[in-house]
Amino acid sequence: MIEIPLSKSVRLISPRLTVLVNTLDEEGELNSSPYSWIFPLSFNPPLIGVGIGGKHKLSYINSKRTGEFVVCVVSVDFGQRAVNCEESHKPGDKLWEKQGLHAEKSEKVNVPRIREAKAVLECKVNRFIELEGDHVILVGEVLHAEAEEGLDDINPILHDSGEKFRSIGKEIILKRR
Numbered sequence: 760m761i762e763i764p765l766s767k768s769v770r771l772i773s774p775r776l777t778v779l780v781n782t783l784d785e786e787g788e789l790n791s792s793p794y795s796w797i798f799p800l801s802f803n804p805p806l807i808g809v810g811i812g813g814k815h816k817l818s819y820i821n822s823k824r825t826g827e828f829v830v831c832v833v834s835v836d837f838g839q840r841a842v843n844c845e846e847s848h849k850p851g852d853k854l855w856e857k858q859g860l861h862a863e864k865s866e867k868v869n870v871p872r873i874r875e876a877k878a879v880l881e882c883k884v885n886r887f888i889e890l891e892g893d894h895v896i897l898v899g900e901v902l903h904a905e906a907e908e909g910l911d912d913i914n915p916i917l918h919d920s921g922e923k924f925r926s927i928g929k930e931i932i933l934k935r936r
């Protein structure tokens with residue numbers, strides 16, 4: 760084993776799903792940005808967390824104001840277009856549209872989903888958790904979820920670190936007592 764610098768230790772618990780976090784800005788325009796610090800927090804109620812690296816980010820500002828957001832799982836087929844939505848942007852810039860992605864009405868929240876996404880979680884903001892660290896945790900309660908039938912159909916893209924991504928490997932079933 761080799762010692763890993765603490766600044767890189769998070770990489771040891773990667774890869775993680777890549778998602779687009781959708782929110783509505785003050786003008787009611789859709790903002791959609793890639794995030795990969797996304798984690799399950801509770802089965803009942805279904806709570807998920809998104810680690811947001813600063814209160815200047817529009818996903819934080821918008822979700823705090825509207826109380827809603829939608830998580831769109833990014834698949835390999837639109838991975839590059841989703842990652843391109845990271846670019847520095849202002850409210851109303853609609854990077855998702857410039858990348859040829861499409862907005863579609865959601866079922867339970869006002870924030871639209873990305874039509875290309877094969878799995879979506881529509882969420883109501885539950886709370887924000889502030890830690891000593893550099894990320895704020897946006898906690899969402901999932902109000903509605905939809906997906907293509909199998910993981911093979913979703914083919915999600917996982918984020919390792921930086922520009923390194925992976926796709927999911929073969930399924931392995933292990934017995935549990």
Ligand SMILES: Cc1cc2nc3c(=O)[nH]c(=O)nc-3n(C[C@H](O)[C@H](O)[C@H](O)COP(=O)(O)O)c2cc1C
Binds near residue numbers: 790794811819848
């Ligand atoms: C694959 C990928 C994953 C990312 N994950 C995160 C993340 O988990 N947390 C974060 O704060 N920024 C993350 N970023 C950076 C944000 O996408 C970037 O800061 C973006 O401009 C934020 O947009 P917003 O201001 O609309 O929220 C990620 C970028 C990429 C390409």
